[in-house]
Amino acid sequence: MQSQTKKPRRTAERILDAALELLNRFGEPNVSTTLIASELGISPGNLYYHYPAKETLINALYERYEQALAERLGTAPDVDSLEAAWHFFQQLFEVAWQYRFLYRDLNDLLSKNRMLEARFQAALERKGRAVEAVVDGLVRAHAMTIAPAERAPLVQCLVVVASHWLNHEYARDPRHALEPERAEATLTRAVYHLLTLLQPYLGEPARQQLQARAPARPTAQLP
């Protein structure tokens, strides 16, 4: 991966890193290419040379997001225990966290960016199939049982919670919910709540494993 190369990071990558941080902090509508250039101490012309429009920059970040997501989704068929499912969804939420500006302003981004519109749909489909594979893996490993008719709607609801939990936290507390120091608690709460949707289908050992991972005050800050 680019960020692991031993050459000094190229300007194009430094721009992406700085842009991602600003976008996550202030939200897409509030971050201009001028702000990004000034944050990096480079001229707007230099930034423009690498990314001739804000959309180009957003799309490059989206490519990174998609690659990170694909890596995580690729591990879905290996899930064979509640612990492995926890790990899988934690990884998924970590990607969503790293690129939280995408989810936070998703609808607006989708309405004005055709590349994102098409690719995000495809990413959602892949996410749905991966979640299906996780459920099937748990069933195969006898960690859970579910009637065939209940599987598809459950998968949909898991995808909705996986995609929107962070937005829900943001709506509940816009000033703090997505601040970096909240990351760990927020992600643990996200994974735990998502997996409670599987709870009624889990066998006793898996159910106990899930309960052992319940956050100390799972809903203390929740409505």
Place this chain on the structure above:
Amino acid sequence: MQSQTKKPRRTAERILDAALELLNRFGEPNVSTTLIASELGISPGNLYYHYPAKETLINALYERYEQALAERLGTAPDVDSLEAAWHFFQQLFEVAWQYRFLYRDLNDLLSKNRMLEARFQAALERKGRAVEAVVDGLVRAHAMTIAPAERAPLVQCLVVVASHWLNHEYARDPRHALEPERAEATLTRAVYHLLTLLQPYLGEPARQQLQARAPARPTAQLP
């Protein structure tokens, strides 16, 4: 309510109605007060007289939303059957649909509008308590049973699905999902999926009632 008065509708209300339609169609970032005035055939000055800023207009629409939501949430303690729960959530999704621009651009709206920020948090809390009352009503009516420890996380997930299902549909198909002709199918799918989260806790009669309401092709268009 204002819209039921027999006097001719006042300009202020006509402005709100037109604004709501435009906002739902194009999204908040793409609707200016100039566009609203031109759609109504009134002068920008006349609109300005009633709503001196776009924010004032958005806030007035939010008041309407909050009132409609409060009316629906107020019926939660009466829910005593799966049918009643279906009706309750359908009403909730109908309000979310009528004011879908709010949810579609929620995060951006919350970040720039302090009135919305505070009141939306309070509304989310009320929504959480109402959903809790629905679950408790179903338990009291012996339509479902649930362990005390599972109730709070389930309520949270129900709130997330109730609040974000429409956004999920939008992300899956931005050009069509929120068009008026899709309303009925979208709302039925939303209510059905939300209630499938209760399914494992339902007694057999309620479970059969839910299955009888399954959309013909519940997930045909879903990832």
